[in-house]
Amino acid sequence: MIDKKRKLGNLINDLQVGDSYTAVKIIEDRDLLLYLGLTNDANPLYIQHDYASQTPYKQPIVPSVMVFGMVSQVISMHLPGPGSHITQHEMSFPKPVFHNTEVKLTIEIIAIDEKNHRVALSAIGYDTEGEVIVNGKLYVCPAYKPNSLTASSLENFF
Structure with missing residues (x-):
């Protein structure tokens, strides 16, 4: 991983209200078993x-925290992207998600607070029937651009 150049996510000055990202994923049994094994969660409702x-x-059903993990992945990898950090969230899961369901998640920037270096995002997800399976609001600290003399040691992130 060190040898591959990675780009930092969007800096706060690069973001605008209305920016959005949509991802589609099928939650397969393999994903569910990896999650359950990692967390040692043996809830019979899940398996x-x-x-x-x-x-x-x-x-x-799929654990709701696993659906939240998909939201977190979109934020961490796409909007704002690598280097960002979720500082607060409020999520609801109005409908259960079943195994092997295709989920469509959309993250959208709804406010930018440059003074406090954070953005507010809405998150909404739908199943294949078009019903809402996750809905919420998150606050995220976007990536900071390293500006110290030692920043060159992190050159694989530029």
């Missing part, structure tokens, strides 16, 4: 078909 079939959902 046991026999249990989940006895609930109002009728089938296993």
Whole structure:
């Protein structure tokens, strides 16, 4: 990873209200099993078909924190991008997401606070039926451009 040049995300001066990014992802069983293994989360609602079939959902669902992880990934990798950091969020998950569902997420900048070096973003996600599966607002600190003499040691980020 050190040998590959990486670009920092957008700096606060590069961002404008209305900038947006949309990503589409299918949540596959492999992704779910990796998440559950990493977190040691053995909730039967997420993986046991026999249990989940006895609930109002009728089938296993995707953990809402995993859906939030997809929102976080879009922010970290695309808007504002690498070097950014989520400082606050409020999210709701009005409809469960089932395994192997295609999810469409859109992140949009709704306010910029240059004085405090943060941006407000809206996040909304839909399933293939067009129903909202995640909705929220986040505050994000965009990337800072290194300006010290030692910044050259991070040259793989320019």
